[in-house]
Amino acid sequence: MAPSAIPLEAPNEHTHNHISPNDSGVVNALKRKTVEPTRTEIAAQRPFDIISSTVSFRKPEHQFWWDKTGSQLAELLEYAGYAKAEQYNELLFFAIHIVPELGPTPDESGYLRWKSPQTPDGTPLDLSWEWGHQGKGVIRTSFEPIGPLAGTKADPFNRFETDAWIKHLDSQGLVTGLDLEWYNHFMATVLPSELKRVKMTEKLNFELAPVAGTFVTRDIDRNGPIIKLYIFPGLRAQELGVSNLEVVVRAIRSLPSEQYASLRCEPMLEYLHEAAMKWKMDVGIFSFDLISPQQSRIKIYTRAPNTTVDYLMDALTLGGRYSLSMYSEEAIADVKDFWRIFIGDAHELPAGVERAGPGFYFTVKAGKPTTPKVYISPAAFCKNDAEVLRRLRQYFSTRKNADKMLPQMDNYERALQKIYGNDFLESTGDIHFYVSCALAKDQLRVVTYLCPQTLAREEEARKQQRLLE
Known part of the structure; x- marks a missing residue:
């Protein structure tokens, strides 16, 4: 049961669980910006937005669940006081290992x-x-x-x-x-x-x-x-x-x-x-x-x-x-x-x-x-x-x-x-x-x-x- 999405490493953040790109065997394409954002631009963005721009889902229903429920999880993590590194870690796990289920x-x-x-x-x-x-x-x-x-x-x-x-x-x-x-x-x-x-x-x-x-x-x-x-x-x-x-x-x-x-x-x-x-x-x-x-x-x-x-x-x-x-x-x-x-x-x-x-x-x-x-x-x-x-x-x-x-x-x-x-x-x-x-x-x-x-x-x-x- 392979995950259906693959992440880039969260910019300038360290997560507790190592998630390898090899975890995913079925990926359409990985979205990449042609112009790399600056460190200041990255810091100003919310983890949910960055992950959304760097994770590609292979099925429309997976994208649906990420958009609808991943966004809610992101709001709760932020308002509950989680550090950005923790938000990246949890949202990546959610996107890769829960959304497809x-x-x-x-x-x-x-x-x-x-x-x-x-x-x-x-x-x-x-x-x-x-x-x-x-x-x-x-x-x-x-x-x-x-x-x-x-x-x-x-x-x-x-x-x-x-x-x-x-x-x-x-x-x-x-x-x-x-x-x-x-x-x-x-x-x-x-x-x-x-x-x-x-x-x-x-x-x-x-x-x-x-x-x-x-x-x-x-x-x-x-x-x-x-x-x-x-x-x-x-x-x-x-x-x-x-x-x-x-x-x-x-x-x-x-x-x-x-x-x-x-x-x-x-x-x-x-x-x-x-x-x-x-x-x-x-x-x-x-x-x-x-x-x-x-x-x-x-x-x-x-x-x-x-x-x-x-x-x-x-x-x-x-x-x-x-x-x-x-x-x-x-x-x-x-x-x-x-x-x-x-x-x-x-x-x-x-x-x-x-x-x-x-x-x-x-x-x-x-x-x-x-x-x-x-x-x-x-x-x-x-x-x-x-x-x-x-x-x-x-x-x-x-x-x-x-x-x-x-x-x-x-x-x-x-x-x-x-x-x-x-x-x-x-x-x-x-x-x-x-x-x-x-x-x-x-x-x-x-x-x-x-x-x-x-x-x-x-x-x-x-x-x-x-x-x-």
């Missing part, structure tokens, strides 16, 4: 044979912003690798592309520290062994993104990138006739005994069984880092149809099994404030709102205690994305480090206004499809997850064009 674009009628349930409008990519406590954000990309025959009789489940992409990263040595031990184990124990035995249902199709059961993320962490795999256990659960939770429990318990013991995860697994009865909590996603088992984190994503603070505190303490004494009273108050600002304390969810149930993901790592984290779908509780921004500002403005968080809030808001425009932020509620928070010692770690809305905006443009015809 995003699949075809809609035809003239808007038909697309494979839409990802990963995002509200089917765009196979999302971007997230982790709110750093020192005023700078950390940006991550999450995407569904889409095979060339996904959605056809030859590959109805888009079964193979994630594996091909992971193996490509490994064979080319593109990510330092990539380790496939757990990848091989969990792919064999959480995904179905025979897809022919799985009968697709509307519930499965909605919950699984992609239908094959996997998607991947690349953390653009300031200490270096980390690849994560996300697996949806629903397909194997149907194959075996058990719950999603049971699939996950069996997979974890079948790890080598030393690895399993080091996770100390039995209290969490006991709580998940208890919460399934008490709150109707359901496991939706199973995730882990593709690094050594000693360093990798396992994350189990759950949600339930409840919005009370009692539900919040029960999950954070694993039903009383986990002490919150390591956190300050202020941090506990912060998480309650965050919960109330976004969803209040209502007992019932708005009727007919999909993805509405607020949830938690529980993280385990060798030698570390389980840590629960909150995630909320604001579309169920906010009338539009402009209101999400107002609620975020309300939260950050009342924290002790408001002096650092409000300038970051300003940058975040400017980035979204530049990407989407104020009118779109006021008219849609699907850009922020999750807001998340986790307890830190004295405050919360907040993450916002953004849908590029690429397919939704293209559909709206087609509608406007038809009105003009």
Whole structure:
């Protein structure tokens, strides 16, 4: 699986991952200016513009995804405070190794044979912003690798592309520290062994993104990138006739005994069984880092149809099994404030709102205690994305480090206004499809997850064009 674009070296910048021109075997032509720009001219240009002028894509759909989503990633990186060298590194990786995996674009009628349930409008990519406590954000990309025959009789489940992409990263040595031990184990124990035995249902199709059961993320962490795999256990659960939770429990318990013991995860697994009865909590996603088992984190994503603070505190303490004494009273108050600002304390969810149930993901790592984290779908509780921004500002403005968080809030808001425009932020509620928070010692770690809305905006443009015809 060769990349479909080839870069020139980023001018006067050094990147952390070496990307060789030999990585690409299929290239139309490399765009070069006949007159070399001066150092001053290069410094004045944005990394996205320079990369756009030096990278050639071999397929129109790759150019489409770069233009539409690469530009958004570029804005977020810039406003999050990434240095230019970091921006070049991440944008080059995105252009060469992610854009070609995003699949075809809609035809003239808007038909697309494979839409990802990963995002509200089917765009196979999302971007997230982790709110750093020192005023700078950390940006991550999450995407569904889409095979060339996904959605056809030859590959109805888009079964193979994630594996091909992971193996490509490994064979080319593109990510330092990539380790496939757990990848091989969990792919064999959480995904179905025979897809022919799985009968697709509307519930499965909605919950699984992609239908094959996997998607991947690349953390653009300031200490270096980390690849994560996300697996949806629903397909194997149907194959075996058990719950999603049971699939996950069996997979974890079948790890080598030393690895399993080091996770100390039995209290969490006991709580998940208890919460399934008490709150109707359901496991939706199973995730882990593709690094050594000693360093990798396992994350189990759950949600339930409840919005009370009692539900919040029960999950954070694993039903009383986990002490919150390591956190300050202020941090506990912060998480309650965050919960109330976004969803209040209502007992019932708005009727007919999909993805509405607020949830938690529980993280385990060798030698570390389980840590629960909150995630909320604001579309169920906010009338539009402009209101999400107002609620975020309300939260950050009342924290002790408001002096650092409000300038970051300003940058975040400017980035979204530049990407989407104020009118779109006021008219849609699907850009922020999750807001998340986790307890830190004295405050919360907040993450916002953004849908590029690429397919939704293209559909709206087609509608406007038809009105003009």
